Amino acid sequence: MYKRILVPIDGSETSNRALATAIELARAFGSRLRLIHVVEEMAYLSGYDPFGGYSGELIKVMRESGAKILDQSMAVARAAGVETDNMLFDKFGEHLGETVATGAKLWGADLIVLGTHGRRGIGRMLMGSGAEQIIRLAPVPVLVVRSDDDDKVTAPGKG
Numbered sequence: 001m002y003k004r005i006l007v008p009i010d011g012s013e014t015s016n017r018a019l020a021t022a023i024e025l026a027r028a029f030g031s032r033l034r035l036i037h038v039v040e041e042m043a044y045l046s047g048y049d050p051f052g053g054y055s056g057e058l059i060k061v062m063r064e065s066g067a068k069i070l071d072q073s074m075a076v077a078r079a080a081g082v083e084t085d086n087m088l089f090d091k092f093g094e095h096l097g098e099t100v101a102t103g104a105k106l107w108g109a110d111l112i113v114l115g116t117h118g119r120r121g122i123g124r125m126l127m128g129s130g131a132e133q134i135i136r137l138a139p140v141p142v143l144v145v146r147s148d149d150d151d152k153v154t155a156p157g158k159g
Helices: 013-029 041-047 056-079 096-107 121-127 130-137
Strands: 004-008 032-038 084-089 111-116 142-146
Touching: 004 013, 004 096, 013 032, 013 056, 013 111, 013 142, 032 056, 032 096, 056 084, 084 096, 096 111, 096 130, 111 130, 130 142
Parallel strands: 004 032, 004 111, 032 084, 111 142
Antiparallel strands: none
């Protein structure tokens, strides 16, 4: 059914849950995984040089951090016996959703599996919703895996 599953990862617990779900699906369907990490400029605004760009050292650290996240996630997927590769995207100026959609199209993904932090209220307004961007722009179906925090939300009047 799904032969190529794209998994955006950021090293968070929610991202790790999405990876575990993608691994289960890949094993069930005999699928390949492609793990992607997107270096987002908005995530590193404090490193912006007001005179024209990002410092070379900050960009180097951002790329190294992304590569480490990819390596760790690749090890998990391969240990589970799933054929996996990865890509690091660091093209500044593109939003997360656009980058993931482009990655899915270029690779011919059948499915995107991603984690959501379930931000609400002011946190969502300030940080935005990466999952929402991806869902809106995705060229293929998207399976969204919720964070542990969402499991702890109780129904109104129940807690």
